[in-house]
Amino acid sequence: MARGLVDGYQRRVDYLRLSVTDRCNLRCTYCMPAGGFRFLPHEDILRYEELLRLVRITVRLGIRKVRVTGGEPLVRKGILLFLERLCAVPQVEDVSLTTNGVLLESMAGDLWAAGVRRLNVSLDTLDPEKFATITGVDAFHAVWRGLHAALDYGFSPVKINVVAMKGINDDEIENLAGLTLTYPFHVRFIELMPFRPDSYEERYVPSDVVVKKIARLGPLIPGSSGNGNGPARYYEFPGAPGKIGFISPMSRHFCSTCNRLRITAEGSLRTCLFADRDVDLRGPLRHGSSDEEISRVISRAIETKPEKHRLNEGSVPRRKCLARPMTTIGG
Numbered sequence: 001m002a003r004g005l006v007d008g009y010q011r012r013v014d015y016l017r018l019s020v021t022d023r024c025n026l027r028c029t030y031c032m033p034a035g036g037f038r039f040l041p042h043e044d045i046l047r048y049e050e051l052l053r054l055v056r057i058t059v060r061l062g063i064r065k066v067r068v069t070g071g072e073p074l075v076r077k078g079i080l081l082f083l084e085r086l087c088a089v090p091q092v093e094d095v096s097l098t099t100n101g102v103l104l105e106s107m108a109g110d111l112w113a114a115g116v117r118r119l120n121v122s123l124d125t126l127d128p129e130k131f132a133t134i135t136g137v138d139a140f141h142a143v144w145r146g147l148h149a150a151l152d153y154g155f156s157p158v159k160i161n162v163v164a165m166k167g168i169n170d171d172e173i174e175n176l177a178g179l180t181l182t183y184p185f186h187v188r189f190i191e192l193m194p195f196r197p198d199s200y201e202e203r204y205v206p207s208d209v210v211v212k213k214i215a216r217l218g219p220l221i222p223g224s225s226g227n228g229n230g231p232a233r234y235y236e237f238p239g240a241p242g243k244i245g246f247i248s249p250m251s252r253h254f255c256s257t258c259n260r261l262r263i264t265a266e267g268s269l270r271t272c273l274f275a276d277r278d279v280d281l282r283g284p285l286r287h288g289s290s291d292e293e294i295s296r297v298i299s300r301a302i303e304t305k306p307e308k309h310r311l312n313e314g315s316v317p318r319r320k321c322l323a324r325p326m327t328t329i330g331g
């Protein structure tokens with residue numbers, strides 16, 4: 001019986017976010033650095049075998065849920081077989097995937113067959129032209145078809161992640177929330193995080209502003225995601241098939257209940273999305289450490305998981321927190 005991973009603030013850590021690649025087929029303005037960035041050399045990215053070994057080790061420590069992310073996980077060759085093997089790891093109770101949805105239409109059936117049942121799809125706009133402006137690629141219709149393919153196969157829930165941005169998509173908040181009146185999507189509005197400090201201040205929209213806009217559509221009643229406690233606060237319109245969530249890392253951080261651990265594509269362990277240091281697992285993996293030794297490295301890192309992020313504490317802590325772009329960490 002795993003004793004469970006408990007950090008220095010008595011938070012039980014049972015959720016692993018595993019980034020399988022830093023590559024992506026989109027170039028979202030809020031995620032990728034303005035000047036572009038250099039992808040990791042292939043040999044630095046963990047092989048699937050190495051990722052699975054880390055999953056087995058963390059499961060023995062108490063991890064029960066794994067979310068696969070990136071970069072864009074669906075662009076990595078062999079991802080379906082990897083997911084199938086991940087779903088088969090005993091004691092992994094839940095495998096989910098975060099994707100931009102561009103390849104979803106053609107892959108939804110195989111993802112289902114691999115054992116994945118829950119999907120998060122990022123979509124910030126319902127306007128195809130704006131989609132191309134935000135992401136650099138004309139792929140709105142592909143994502144939209146992918147979302148419907150996911151519903152048709154029975155994925156549940158299918159969550160839509162919307163990063164709310166002033167002057168970009170804040171005029172669409174009601175329309176995006178209105179999707180829940182027709183479809184069983186969980187539409188979740190995420191506060192912009194300052195990975196691109198150049199445009200952050202002018203783009204940031206607090207969740208309270210988003211809530212007020214949506215409340216104009218009708219009364220919202222508090223709801224739940226139906227799959228445990230995550231960082232989102234959920235609401236719904238009475239009788240609507242879908243739900244609306246708010247994720248507020250900036251205005252109302254949820255650090256006190258954070259149950260997450262992150263492993264980046266090159267095998268760095270991060271106990272906080274905004275940590276200013278990583279713990280290297282690739283070295284030990286590739287230089288003969290035993291599972292027990294790697295396990296000790298992970299446990300020691302969890303003990304020092306920060307109490308909370310420091311993004312709101314001024315520019316120096318913020319710069320340290322954001323030394324790496326989101327796409328390399330795995331959102």
Ligand code: SAM
Binds near residue numbers: 069070161162192331
């Ligand atoms: N490519 C996949 C996708 O877009 O869903 C998975 C990786 S992406 C880094 C994971 C999530 O991070 C997406 O929902 C994206 O919207 C979110 N994200 C990226 N940069 C962000 C930022 N600056 N603020 C808030 N969310 C961000």
Ligand code: SF4
Binds near residue numbers: 026031032071327
């Ligand atoms: Fe790619 Fe996802 Fe980042 Fe957009 S948010 S650039 S889709 S990793």
